[in-house]
Amino acid sequence: MSPARSRVVALSGGVGGAKLVDGLARVLDPGALTVIVNTGDDFRHLGLWISPDIDSVVYALAGLADAVRGWGRRDESWNFMAALKQLGAPDWFQLGDADLAMHVERTRRLAAGETLTQVTARICGALGVGARVLPMSDDIVSTRLETADGWLDFQEYFVRRQCRPRVQQIVFEGAAAARASPEVLAALADPALRAVVFCPSNPFVSIEPILAVAPLRALLARCAAPVIAVTPIIGGAAVKGPAAKMLRELGLAVDASAVAQRYQGLLDAFIADASDPAPEPIEGVTLVRAPTLMRSAEDRASLARSVLELADRLS
Amino acid sequence: MSPARSRVVALSGGVGGAKLVDGLARVLDPGALTVIVNTGDDFRHLGLWISPDIDSVVYALAGLADAVRGWGRRDESWNFMAALKQLGAPDWFQLGDADLAMHVERTRRLAAGETLTQVTARICGALGVGARVLPMSDDIVSTRLETADGWLDFQEYFVRRQCRPRVQQIVFEGAAAARASPEVLAALADPALRAVVFCPSNPFVSIEPILAVAPLRALLARCAAPVIAVTPIIGGAAVKGPAAKMLRELGLAVDASAVAQRYQGLLDAFIADASDPAPEPIEGVTLVRAPTLMRSAEDRASLARSVLELADRLS
Numbered sequence: 001m002s003p004a005r006s007r008v009v010a011l012s013g014g015v016g017g018a019k020l021v022d023g024l025a026r027v028l029d030p031g032a033l034t035v036i037v038n039t040g041d042d043f044r045h046l047g048l049w050i051s052p053d054i055d056s057v058v059y060a061l062a063g064l065a066d067a068v069r070g071w072g073r074r075d076e077s078w079n080f081m082a083a084l085k086q087l088g089a090p091d092w093f094q095l096g097d098a099d100l101a102m103h104v105e106r107t108r109r110l111a112a113g114e115t116l117t118q119v120t121a122r123i124c125g126a127l128g129v130g131a132r133v134l135p136m137s138d139d140i141v142s143t144r145l146e147t148a149d150g151w152l153d154f155q156e157y158f159v160r161r162q163c164r165p166r167v168q169q170i171v172f173e174g175a176a177a178a179r180a181s182p183e184v185l186a187a188l189a190d191p192a193l194r195a196v197v198f199c200p201s202n203p204f205v206s207i208e209p210i211l212a213v214a215p216l217r218a219l220l221a222r223c224a225a226p227v228i229a230v231t232p233i234i235g236g237a238a239v240k241g242p243a244a245k246m247l248r249e250l251g252l253a254v255d256a257s258a259v260a261q262r263y264q265g266l267l268d269a270f271i272a273d274a275s276d277p278a279p280e281p282i283e284g285v286t287l288v289r290a291p292t293l294m295r296s297a298e299d300r301a302s303l304a305r306s307v308l309e310l311a312d313r314l315s
Numbered sequence: 316m317s318p319a320r321s322r323v324v325a326l327s328g329g330v331g332g333a334k335l336v337d338g339l340a341r342v343l344d345p346g347a348l349t350v351i352v353n354t355g356d357d358f359r360h361l362g363l364w365i366s367p368d369i370d371s372v373v374y375a376l377a378g379l380a381d382a383v384r385g386w387g388r389r390d391e392s393w394n395f396m397a398a399l400k401q402l403g404a405p406d407w408f409q410l411g412d413a414d415l416a417m418h419v420e421r422t423r424r425l426a427a428g429e430t431l432t433q434v435t436a437r438i439c440g441a442l443g444v445g446a447r448v449l450p451m452s453d454d455i456v457s458t459r460l461e462t463a464d465g466w467l468d469f470q471e472y473f474v475r476r477q478c479r480p481r482v483q484q485i486v487f488e489g490a491a492a493a494r495a496s497p498e499v500l501a502a503l504a505d506p507a508l509r510a511v512v513f514c515p516s517n518p519f520v521s522i523e524p525i526l527a528v529a530p531l532r533a534l535l536a537r538c539a540a541p542v543i544a545v546t547p548i549i550g551g552a553a554v555k556g557p558a559a560k561m562l563r564e565l566g567l568a569v570d571a572s573a574v575a576q577r578y579q580g581l582l583d584a585f586i587a588d589a590s591d592p593a594p595e596p597i598e599g600v601t602l603v604r605a606p607t608l609m610r611s612a613e614d615r616a617s618l619a620r621s622v623l624e625l626a627d628r629l630s
Contacts, residue, residue, distance in 0.1 A: 046419050046420070046423050047362070047419065047422050047423045047426055048419070073398075076394070077392050077394045077412060079391070079392045079394075079411075079412040079413045080395065080412045080413060080415050080416050080419075081416075082413065083388075083412075083413035083414070083415070083416035083417070084416040084419070084420065086416070086441065086442065087416055087417070087420045087438055087441045087442070088437070088441040089416065089419070089420045089423070096394075097392060097394040097395045097398075097412035097415075098394040098395060098397065098398035099398070100395050100398070100412075100415065101395050101396075101398035101399040101401070101402055101404065102398070102402070104361050104362065104363070104395075104399070104404075105361070105399065105402045105404040107362050108361050108362045108404070111362055122402075122403070123402055125403075126401065126402045126403040127401065127402070
């Protein structure tokens with residue numbers, strides 16, 4: 001690769017994707033990483049604007065993520081929730097005391113007229129996050145699911161109903177009218193782009209909402225830099241979340257191949273887990289196997305290095 | 316008194332007044348007490364609608380007030396504030412983690428179209444508060460102070476500037492257009508009214524904002540039940556807050572007499588502290604001395620009994 005091709009763009013949902021984002025940040029120069037984050041999960045709750053995937057990515061990059069619980073901030077307390085419950089207010093969505101500051105500050109700045117991109121940049125600056133964390137759009141896009149129990153908003157499905165209802169269809173409300181932000185477009189147009197990485201996030205509700213925002217799918221389809229996806233499915237299961245259940249309910253095979261096929265026309269390479277059989281060949285896509293389960297910081301960095309080495313080989 | 320005259324209305328600001336409110340609740344039958352609370356201190360902060368005096372009264376009545384700190388909830392934690400500070404957000408107004416639930420829930424219900432009176436009733440119900448806690452008005456009234464440093468919003472003066480600027484004038488913005496709520500009017504029109512009590516709150520910024528809301532001053536001036544005020548000034552000082560400093564800066568004597576004179580035309584009786592000299596006579600006002608410093612729950616109940624006995628003597 002040319003030394004000028006130093007910049008990496010990652011597409012990510014929440015917790016699973018954020019681990020590879022963290023790995024990339026660990027092995028790249030400060031400032032070389034831009035993360036385009038799904039905002040289809042965003043919603044207004046208790047009057048607060050909550051962006052769960054942005055927060056997961058920011059907490060991971062700031063070293064504030066809770067490794068044991070798997071979401072939210074570490075060293076968190078829950079006195080707000082206890083008091084909220086005492087008041088008889090809706091308490092199905094857990095908001096930690098420190099985490100609340102994120103939502104209150106975001107809501108305040110949005111109400112003052114800042115874009116979500118600007119608010120996120122300020123928060124990253126305050127928390128010492130060197131990577132650029134970009135919402136996929138400053139327009140509102142809302143993931144909704146048609147299920148056997150009817151249409152559900154994403155958080156209603158994901159948190160309140162704990163992904164139990166059988167999924168029939170997923171739509172991204174507002175996506176047709178939404179546009180990628182100028183910052184997202186600039187990141188993908190950067191001549192120094194070394195690679196675009198689809199993190200091991202849920203394809204249906206984390207990566208595809210991003211792809212639904214024009215003109216991102218078209219830009220990625222003709223991207224000059226290698227586009228590489230990492231499987232979220234290992235051994236027929238998702239490491240976390242409902243990806244495997246969704247594959248099954250949508251009549252797809254529960255394996256890495258099925259995920260790779262969702263991204264057809266966009267990918268130069270796909271990384272399946274080393275423990276799985278090689279995925280079925282896809283024309284024009286280099287299929288690679290590597291350890292993708294990230295239990296430790298070293299696992300994250302190691303997978304990030306694998307992705308970048310693959311990108312450099314493909315360039 | 317006739318046994319039918321069982322109901323008591325108290326006018327109160329925050330912490331100091333809330334102590335006597337609590338005392339009254341301890342000695343009255345459940346449901347006999349209605350508290351009309353100052354909302355001139357209310358303000359929007361971080362997107363949340365904060366009603367400090369209502370919260371102080373509710374916490375006192377729910378047994379949730381912090382006795383040591385003197386404001387806010389007991390067993391409070393401060394992780395929200397720490398995280399907010401980390402984000403570089405405004406952190407001059409302290410919001411405890413559990414206390415936040417009150418502001419979030421209030422803001423949510425107000426945004427959904429409920430009145431502050433309705434929201435407060437729901438919160439009281441949820442916290443098991445038997446007394447009726449009524450905002451003085453459902454219209455917004457904002458106490459503002461002209462000081463040697465210019466005009467300041469109340470919380471800017473009270474919290475951010477810690478009452479340091481010299482006060483020249485106090486206004487209640489919005490009071491001219493505001494109206495007392497139907498619930499407040501009904502409480503004062505109740506034929507079973509036994510007494511109206513001005514709690515030992517700051518006359519300038521706690522009781523007078525209430526009196527500024529039409530038609531409360533006029534109603535109190537011709538109230539059938541005895542109207543009794545308790546001094547907030549003991550030994551030339553306020554137990555808490557800037558009442559003494561304000562008396563001085565406004566060119567008034569720093570004593571109980573000066574407070575009693577503020578309420579001229581409204582009172583049937585005034586209770587000065589037992590340790591102070593008898594106040595200067597005021598025509599038509601019975602002047603009484605009693606222990607008014609409330610250090611314990613028993614002190615609160617004892618002062619409440621003194622007030623009610625005086626009311627019954629005057630009836």
